[in-house]
Amino acid sequence: MTAPADVREANLPATGIPTGKLGVWLFLVSEVMFFGALVGSYLLLRMGARSWPDPARTLDTALLGANTFVLITSSVTMVLAVRAAERNDLRGLRRNLLLTILLGTTFLALKGLDYAHLFGAGITIDASLFGASYFTLTGFHGLHVLAGIVALASLLAFSRRPAFARRREWIENAGLYWHFVDVVWILLFVLLCLL
Amino acid sequence: MSGASSRLSPEAPAAPHAPAAGLWRRVFSTDHKVIGKQYLFTGIFFLFFAGLLALLIRWQLAYPFEPVPLVGRLLFRRDGFMGGEHYTQLFTLHGSLMVFFAVTPILIGAIGNFVIPLQVGARDMAFPRLNMISYWTIFAGGLVMAASFLAPGGTASAGWTNYPPLASDPGMTLGLGQTLWILGIVLAGTSTLLGAINYLATILNLRAPGMTLARLPLTAWSFFFTSVLNLFWIPVVAAALILVLLDRVAGTSFFLAGARAPFEGGQPLLYQHLFWGFGHPEVYILILPVWGILGDLLSVFSRKPAFGYRTSVVAMGAIVAVSGIVWGHHMFTSGMSPLLGKAFVFLTLAVSVPTAVLFLNWLGTLWRGAIRLAPPMAYALGVVFVFAVGGLTGVFNALRAFDVYIHDTYFVVAHFHYTLAASVFFGSFAAIAYWFPKMFGREMDRRLALAHFVLSFLLINAVFFAMFRMGLAGMPRRTADPFAYDYLKPLRPWSVFAGWSTAALGAVQLLFAWNFVRSLLAGRRAPANPWGAATLEWSVPSPPPPHDFERIPIVRGGPHEYGRPGGGGLDFVPQHEAAAAP
């Protein structure tokens, strides 16, 4: 029996997008809505607030700017890790994954420094709308960075197992998440720390 | 052809579903059919539980502050009286358990899980392990909700909407129960969200060869759309609930204003917008699967193609698109800018157009069909009636001037129970009756099911029609004793009528429970295709083997090819078979 003309290539997923990647993108949509609701609430409350502290005087923008460079750099090493995985270059993959993890950890460490600085100045989550917004938004972002570090560390460990050869697309999917967390920070940096 | 089909799911036939696996594997199964059943049992449990809460609510409204018979001493005070605070807790938990732990698990969790892979021609969900995690997440949520009843001061009491400042100020509502409620709802939401990712990936990517989008059964389409809404809007309500949680436990003040707020700048109204931004799509999340199931069932039991298949899909898509921007009609009495209010009135009324398209398509399917009144069809016809009542009264609510009068009355309660209780439950019963043979390999007793339908239909209309009557007379919602007000005293007989009708409705559900359990254990063995249905799930044995399809089928036709000669004297053409040459 010959297959009818409308029967597509059966070895491709029906959309042409690999299923794992599609799943990650769908998950990221829900993350966009989650952060969108949080950031949107912050923007609306801030627009409606009678006064707002000048972030440039309240926050250490030099430290936060340096931290932005750290996270952006981690996105670049993540890209290099994905490319290494595609080239089957396991050494390059591991080196870049490790770099990404270290940069992510540095970001969290500097974030801790930033928090300590604010606590010292009496800015806490329960002291003002600014403090509440700042710690809630950066806190949720920080948790996402932490989750990313855990995911990348598991992939790094997994990359030593033979089964990894069939699962290389996991690196690309983890990279999508990592870049998304980077995008969130890029927006938070401007909306929360500079504006 | 065989080469093509075996490549589709290279790993599926291997180890994951090996039947020899022990108890652990069976409980923590990744098989969508097992997970579907787990959702079904969980959902039915909460359906009965939240139904009993409704019974207590109706007792209080029929006989305000009289001792509750039988269970009063056990549940409330020594003298068996229900306090006002108990009443508030009852309607809070009735609503939230029904929405998040009964309807969602039964319709989306159970039916969605069981039916989607079988209907699209896949061997399992796209992410089987994630599917298992989804179920255990809502299970954990159920445990947290149960624990909230044991919290000092009892469970949550801020309504299913959880409005601040009532919900966020620890001094106003009782402490731990409210916090646990928020955690339980966030867990249930997370579960549904993970399920939505799985359903979307499965429907988009795992369709069998030839299963184009234009050949997808309406049930699968409706799960696609409902998952889109879950994906977009559950994160929004999760964010809003988390901000309330922070207001409660971390000393923030996002939604608090005035003297009790720790600092200025918070806005209670913002929460309402966020909540209903999710809350209105949520009503479509619950009703969409019913619409899809109805589209397929009416066609099967009328032995006619579904009328206007494409327009039904487009109508569901249009409703999904508009549903995210109509939330304001839940807030006409909260106050908003007049321009925004007008936009919400217009958009809400606009939703009635695609809804009417769906409705007329159902009538078009029935028109001059060879109708077979099997139990699933009886339930489905019940939906057609109760949804018409619920839908039409919804148009009234959309009009601001009228809404301001009826918004906080039983009119709105009756309206949304006609859609979300009556329609959704008859839809769920239709789905359970229809797929029960496929799920369990046994048939339900048809006479018992029909008796359950007829009695439930009469009684559910009695309950909610009485509520329309009381609502139009101005009886307010959420009041433990409305008859403390003189102008409402004449309505007391209606409330007593609704109360006893609810009790009878509850008793009738035991018929369903009896039928369900007995058929499960000792029902007649079901053939592969008891209803003569064309979609793929009926092409495999009942119950389906662990990997669903011996071979991934190749789809050659649409989902509703009824009333035309198929092979072997059939009056329909199954989707995996080519139509006979004319």
Next chain:
Amino acid sequence: MNGTAGRARLLRPGAVYAWLAVLTALELGAVRASIGRGATVALLLGSAAAKAALVALFFMHLRVERRLLHAIVVAPLVLLALFLLALIPDIGRVHLG
């Protein structure tokens, strides 16, 4: 698309990195220079959008992905924008009384 073939149409990671770094430096400069509130806000928002777009298009490969993924990404942004715009008169202007 999948694999390296489509990647030819992507900016190289080094170039994207350079752009991201320059734009970040620009943002830090803008808040220190006195160019007026309006200009600062416009510059910061424009720069943040450009940086987010750079990461999404080139690091996340949206530049060379299928239309379905584009729709998946654009839909939530449209919804969020509508939500925000609808609420500015009620929530965002509350301080004006």
